[in-house]
Amino acid sequence: MGELSTYLLEKMETDGDAEVDAWLRVRTALASGDHLEAALEGKTLPDSLLSKIVGLTWRCVNDKDMRLLEAAAYNGDFALGTLLANMFSSTHSEIQVVTTNYDRVAEFACNSKNVLFQTGFAPGYIQTWESTGRVKLIHGIKAARVVKIWKIHGSLDWFRTADDRTIGLPVFDLPSKDRYTPLIVTPGLNKYEKTYEDPFRTTINGADTALTNASAFLCVGFGFRDQHIHPKLIERCRERNVPTVVLARTLTEEAKDFLKNKAGTNYLGIEKCGAGSKIYSPATPEGTDVTAANLWSLDGFNNLVL
Template sequence: MDKETFLKRIQGFVEGVPLIVLGSGATVPYGLPTMSQLAEQLETEINFNSDDRDNYEVWNEFKNKLQKTGDLETALQETRVTEAILKRVIKCTWNFVNEADKKAFDKIISNPQEFHLINLLKHFGTSQRELRVITTNYDRLAEYASSYTNGFAYTGFTNNYVGNHIAEAADQKYKQLDHYGYLIKIWKIHGSLDWFKNGEGVVRSFPHSQYIADNHSPCIITPGAEKYRESLQDPFRSILTQIDKDFSNASSFLCIGYGFNDEHVHPKLLSKAKNDNIPVVLATKEISKAAKREILNSDIQKYALIEDNGKNGTRVFLSDHEEEIVYDNEDFWSVSGLMSILK
């Protein structure tokens, strides 16, 4: 397929306003850690004394499973972690990701021209009054990008120094905004660096907080079995309800750096794509095995998977093309590469 035909195909797939799904691959280029880097940090930072027998043995069991599987989520799912271990994992994860987030923020405000997610949101935000972003990440990069647009960003919490959770406010209050061009709903299904739970179980947002306040714990869902229990509680329960509505209304999906390995997102996405025959575009550094399994072997009739071919070019899998397509010396898989297609 010649390049011009390919470009028009992708433009047609995401014509209008797609539902945008951001995975870790969307923020890694800006210095946020990968899952493997997080796993290394947890192994290095968390230790238990042998006198603390229960936690010591369970943590060693986790580390052994991690070394065998090489997968953080699998190791945590297969280990019955104690409450003490879970608290340490959450705290260590928050500190590690928050430090990377702060460095990314400093770079972004110093040189926003290099933060291409801004241009992506601007591109789609100009055509409608509502833009929907679902992210599996804890970081604030979607919020940073939104701040450089003419859109009003809403994550399910009021925009105060101490934000309260009102998931429905996006539809009830922020739908009509006289001084903004559009509404950007950012649904963070695994929590945010800004969200904290107090001793009474109340979750509030402390925007851009750089430390964990006394008597609070980060409200983030870490990989492992606990993620399913936590997702049944607010704010996650309400956010998932809002996501269901957005999936129902989606006309296409644009996935950036997403690995198709989250049970709260990809089953609904795939079902919508199959049943309503709407396009799925995935752009990422390396297409995950899960993504290839879920999409290439599915009944989805319109898809485009775009990845780095490892040789300074781009590899593409298209729904109506039997063979993979390679474009030498072309970057179409990064956010800046996507913008070269869309503009």
């Protein structure tokens, strides 16, 4: 969230004493070293300021999303798409992707390799919320292989209309705030309040089921700071000792604690270390340096396992 923090600090324009005072508390927390989640957590912010945070967050993530779409459409060289397509070289008919990100990386990845996906919305330009089980995709006469994407914090293309409808709009410009409110759950005091209603409630329930029944976990760039996800990971690892791989440019302290103390005895963690990589395993819980570069990235991981 470092880049998002910088973006908010650079772009935020406050109005009135209430917004100025509230944003000053957030800026002070960030300046003292808190990450964005911690800086916003527990603070009562004016609704007008929360709306600005949501809008700026949408724009920040959307800028990169557009570039990713161009790359995916240009040559289809998308590491996540390659991984997902190869995972279907098996008897599996579904792959479960649980993400806290608002971006459409998983969707672009599927499209880059002609893999079908579902997010709970009906296909189209104006998408209606259909939950996760009501739309069935068929390939020929058989049920299609599908990646189910559980976006527990919402998505750039999810919106609540002024007349209180939930719709999906695959857009790259933020629609009028008077008519559409982005359905993304930003860090802070109201983070969990939004999750009691759809589409979040159904999505979180689906994600819980996916995590509870998982036979293995591959975590990419996950910081293990989200109370919606990592308790389920810990529970499954304790119950079944399922194989778990965690990849990140820099593993957070929470991720390292998970690997060392909660992931069981069948795990692998990889992060960038200088020009090489550092690998964590039950045999080397404090990590060991290797000269192989980019093993922590999906490209590097794909080269290792595919």
